Amino acid sequence: MTDDPSAYRRAEQALWQQYGLDPDEQFLDFTAGGGRVRVQSVDEGPPVVFVHGNPNAGAIWAPLVAHLAGRPAGLRCVLIDRPGCGLSEPLRRIIPPETLGAELLRVVMDGLNLPRAAIVASSLGGALAYPFAEAWPKHVTDPVPVGCGRSLRKCRCRRTAQGRATPRGAGRAAQSGHLSWLDSSAIHARLIRSFLA
Incomplete structure (x- = not known):
């Protein structure tokens, strides 16, 4: 969590305004971690939950969300501030990463x-x-990795809840170090839409 929430909010609001977006905000009790997590939602439609990397926050997805939300057949983009990031409270308990992830997404x-x-x-x-995707596959329509580490490529969850195989070419492109999603949001938006098609 930031040391100055009001300054963080001002900076984040400027970022959202740059992309013409005004997300809704909610704080959810994350009892497994002993605090609350902040979630922002943009638009309506089929839901897509975004989990950011380190050390940023959910708003890092703003350039990509701008390409996915607010259009005909738009998507409901749900952006999580992981515990201790953005405006989410830090963890107050030690939790193994597998449990943390599964519980966070469940909450x-x-x-x-x-x-x-x-x-x-x-x-x-x-x-x-x-x-989370491995523990509750029926709740995940599509897992979409973007720049995830090598170990995640071996994830057992190779099929979606709908029984379709994850497009391998798209997965390799998203996982490769050659695509910077900050610089190529439109490319990644097409890539994500191809996963969801």
Whole structure:
């Protein structure tokens, strides 16, 4: 959590305004971690939950969300501030990463009444998202890794809840170090839409 929440909010609001977005904000009790997590939602439509890497916060996805939300057939983009990041409270208990990820995503999905959603994760966010996808595959329509580590490529969850295989070419492109999603949001938006098609 930031040392100056009001300054953080001002900077984040400027970022959202740059992309013409105004997310809704919710704080959810994360009892496993002993605090609250902040979640922002943009638009309506099929839900996509975004789990950021380290050391940033959910708003890091703003350039990509701008390409996915607010259009015909838009997506409901749900952005998590992981515990201790953005405006989420830090963990007050030690939790193994697998448990942390599975519980965090369960709290978000239940708290927002999302029976199923695609999960987009980058970097360390993948280490949190994949345990959830493996533990509760019926709640994940599509796992979408973006720049996740090598160990996540071996994740057992190779098929979606709908029984479709994750597009391997898209997965390799998203996982490669050659795509910087900050610089190529439109490319990644197309990539994510291809996973969800």
